[in-house]
Amino acid sequence: MDQLLDAAIIGGGPAGLNAALVLGRARKNVIVIDEGLPRNRVTHESHGFLTRDGIKPDEFRRIAVEQIGAYPSVRFVADIAIEIAGADGDFKIATKKGDSYRAKKLLFAVGKKDRLPEIEGLIDVYGKSAFVCPYCDGWELRDRELAVIAKGEHIFHYAKTIHGWSDRISLFTNGPHELTDAQREELHVRNIPLHDGRICRIVSENGMVSRVELEDGLSVPCAGIFSRRRWWPAPTCPKRSAVS
Ligand SMILES: Cc1cc2nc3c(=O)[nH]c(=O)nc-3n(C[C@H](O)[C@H](O)[C@H](O)COP(=O)(O)OP(=O)(O)OC[C@H]3O[C@@H](n4cnc5c(N)ncnc54)[C@H](O)[C@@H]3O)c2cc1C
Structure with missing residues (x-):
């Protein structure tokens, strides 16, 4: 001292x-x-x-x-x-x-x-096949089927950004979203399906994600996740x- x-x-x-x-x-x-x-x-x-x-x-x-x-x-x-x-x-x-x-x-x-969204199974894949920053980890997941999980005003930009690494992406808002009609139309034009149902769980094995399951019974296959969330x-x- x-x-x-x-x-x-x-x-x-x-x-x-x-x-x-x-x-x-x-x-x-x-x-x-x-x-x-x-x-x-x-x-x-x-x-x-x-x-x-x-x-x-x-x-x-x-x-x-x-x-x-x-x-x-x-x-x-x-x-x-x-x-x-x-x-x-x-x-x-x-x-x-x-x-x-x-x-x-x-x-x-x-x-x-990082404060992850409270979604069952997400913690098991975080850092292995689920990431935040496409500039850090997008290359390893290029051209794969990707799930983009995001909320808030930046989701449209986030989805468009990740589209640069793969054109096989689906956007999950895990509930109500604030996308405008024009943004939804642009997602449609880019062939990005929008799922606004609640996510029930992430299915994975040894840290590698295979599906996102929604409460309404829909099950969407994917090989990687990008999830936008808050930093604290x-x-x-x-x-x-x-x-x-
Ligand atoms: C899944 C994931 C993948 C990533 N991939 C990449 C990548 O590929 N490329 C890239 O450039 N970046 C990547 N990042 C981002 C990278 O981890 C951060 O940019 C980097 O860690 C920031 O460095 P830092 O020193 O600011 O903080 P940290 O690396 O978090 O270090 C902070 C340190 O301070 C310590 N600490 C905190 N509070 C206290 C305290 N009160 N007393 C003593 N110690 C304390 C912590 O324990 C920790 O050791 C990734 C992040 C995540 C989560």
């Missing part, structure tokens, strides 16, 4: 690790506090990052930690930051394990948590204390 570090980085995913690398190279005394629950831990491969296309997230992390290990002023701790006090120039960070640190600067790299700040975001 006594040493006043140059910076404390809360979160050791790609963002926090990259910051640690740059600050280590700048000879700053830095601590990285990481709970170890990166957002992409559910997936086997990460795509679209130049020189690392298709890398396993664990391998990405291993290389990152190894490279940062060359900079002795950076330290990692496996812990959760639970409370922040103080102010710019002298922050105090309390952790779940009961330790505390002081740092001139704080860097929040806590990431986001990491729930372990430390609370700010007024006490310094």
